[in-house]
Every structure is written in structure tokens, then in C-alpha cells.
Amino acid sequence: MGKSTCFAAASGIKRGPWTPEEDRKLLDFIQLHGHGSWSSLPQKAGLKRCGKSCRLRWRNYLRPDIKRGNFSLHEDQIIIQLHALLGNRWSAIAAHLPKRTDNDIKNYWNAHLKKRLAKIGFDPVTHKPKTAILGSANGDPKKL
Template sequence: MGKSSCYAAASGIKRGPWTPEEDRKLLAYIQLHGHGSWRSLPQKAGLKRCGKSCRLRWRNYLRPDIKRGNFSLHEDQTIIQLHALLGNRWSAIAAHLPRRTDNEVKNYWNTHLKKRLAKIGFDPVTHKPKAAILGSANGDPKNWSNLSHIAQWESARLQAEARFVKESKLRMLESAPAPSLSDEHHQFAPPLVPQCLDILRASAWESLISMSRSSSRSAALTNMNGQGNVSFGDHHHVNDHGINMNAQDYGSNFEAPTSDQQLSSLMGYDDAALMSSVATGSMNINELFGEYCGDECSELLPALHHDTGFEFGGAWTSLEQLM
């Protein structure tokens, strides 16, 4: 027996474009009762649609917190840069564009931005100049390596943010009383923006490092002397590339790092010499932390991972490969 689909030509199930009347029914029902189970919604709302179709219509079109219309230059930049970092993870990209839906972002990418990138000579998949892909000597592999490096950090950061938002929502639901009309305003409200993640992360790093810094750091730095003198100047924080990390997104007390030095400082990397050893390949990321933290580092990292919910693993591996 074939797999059933809610869109299959089942009796009486309508498909195709939504009429204003259907929109009105769906909107009225959700405003009054919330969506509840999408499966049972169409019948209750008097719609001859499947629940999946209703959900999609609500999510992509009827929700009051949706912004429609032209994308701003800033939104263009954000999409392009996040796509370079995340690939086709439209929901993650849309999460950084307030009031935009993943479907809208996806469509906009496919119909506008992809072509625009191609037109100016960039591969829309890799975001590298086509010349570089073809092995041209003009492309500096080190620069791309650094970009990838940045991408790994940002990717890990976004994972953590997504987790944070999810957990925050769960906490909200747990603490909320039984569903009522007023709860629907939560559904209408813009997605919760992580306000303290970077602070959590920064403090976690600071804690981790400060625990061991006093005993290990001076020795580490002594050992590092003379090992590599390449500047870390081309290790830019994503902000320097225009990533959408406005300070207000992280709460009024948080100032997003605006330079390599600030980022390094936030993460406990306030010694360019140490980082340049990583950059030159004379030390891998685990060795770096070994030097910083001593043997207890290997125990602290999983604990830190657990406490912050931060997925270091993938970024870690990739960072090592890149360096």
C-alpha cells in the first residue's frame, strides 16, 4: 500500500491556492482557539484542507508577525553571509531575519540572490570566486581557510543559539498555565531572540580558562615564544564581515565584539602569539587548550559542553583540520 499523503486526492480535500474566504476562516479560528492539533484543525475551522496545508498557510502567510515586501540591503547581506556559513539551512537563516519566513528567504535566494552572486562571478554554492574554484592562482587559499574557520565558529554559535531558543520556549511552555486566548499572543510574537548566549559562552570560556590559567599559562606562553610569528590579523570575527549580530539582539548589557582582539579576549584568547601558533599549524586546538588549561582541560570541555549545551565537537574537528 502506498504511503498516504494529506495532499493525495482524498475525498473532498481541497488543494491549490487559498481563497480569501479560506484565509479568513483559518485566521479567525486560530485567533480564537489557537491552532492546537493541525490535523484536527480543518474540520473544526470548517475548512476542506488538510492540516498540513493549513499549517503551511498560517506559517508562511497568515501569521501577523510576518513582514512582506522587498528585502533590504542589510537583509540581502545577512542572507548571503549566513548562506555562506550555513548552506541551505533556511530556517536557521530566517531565524536571523526578524519577521521573515524560511520559505520566503529560500525563494528570495533562489530567484534573486543566487543569480546576483553568479553574475558577479561568485559560485552561489561555495561563495568563492569561480576563478578560485577553478584553481586560479588569484585565490588565496589561506584567506578561504580563514573564512571557513570563521564559518565553523559561527555555525557552532548558531547551533547553540537554536538550542537556547528551543529551551527557552520549552521553559515558557512549562511555566505557562493552561492554554488560553492570551497565550496565542506568544504565537503571534516574534521569535524569542537569544539575549545572553554570548555572555554565557564568554563566561564559560572565562571560567574554564581562569581555573587553570594561573597554573599553566605562564609556562605555556614561555613555551610558545619563538613559535611562529604570523600575525593573526586576518582572523576576523564574523562581525567584521557584516554578520547580523547587532548588540541589541543580545540584550542591552551586551556589547558584541567588534574586533579580533575583542573576540579573542572574550574567548580567553588574548595572546596573539598563542593563536598564531595555531594558525601556523605548529599547535593544534587541543594542544592549545592543553597549554592553557593543563590536563584537566580534557575533563572540563565535556562539562562545559554539557553546561552550555554547546556543540563544540564538529567545530572542533573542523578547526583542527583547517589549522
């Protein structure tokens, strides 16, 4: 009754990692024609992917205006500060980091920054020192 996914609706749709050939087809098609309707793009571009997969591949990896590679110390600090204010609102955080995608920032947070905060003794959810959290749980006011 609900909206079916492209994988359930059509047979022969490819899943999994993108190949360099598929990336080239998508990139060439968008540069020549623009993306227009994502649902009709895969067939026109000669791809056996669904429109959502093509859209996400373009938005997060193939757009020429996105910045790839290592995050700077300044970007790390901005992400940590904004995460303390906004939580997991990745698109709002990405608005403060030009050319970085929300997906890239989210992946970087989960793979690196969250662990770095925990390692230096901060709770990655509240951004407070872990000793203060433990002290308040035990009712010890001296540790707050």
C-alpha cells in the same frame, strides 16, 4: 503500510492556491480558538484542506508577526554571509532575521540572490570567485 497523506486518505480535499475566503476562515478560526491540533483544525474551521496545508499557510503567510515585502540591502548581506557559513539551512538563517520565515528566505535566495551572485562572478554554492574555481580545475595556481 506507511503513513498516508491527507490527499490520499480523504476525498474532497482541495488542492492548489488558497482563496481569500479560505484565508479569512483560517485566520478567524485561529484568532478565536488558537490552532490546537492541526489535523482536526480544517474540519472545525469549515475548510476542505488538510492540516498540513493549513499549518504551512499559517506559518508562512498569515501569521500577524511575519514581515512581508522587499528585503533590505542589510538583510541581503546577512543572508549571503550566513549562506556562505551554513549553506541551505534556511531555518538557521531565519533565526538571524526577525519576522522573516525560512520559506520566504529560501524563495528569495533561489529567485534573486543566487542569480545576483552568479552575475557578479561568484559561485552561489561556494561563494568563491568563478575564476578561482576555473583556475584550480585547470591546475593553474596563479588564479588561486
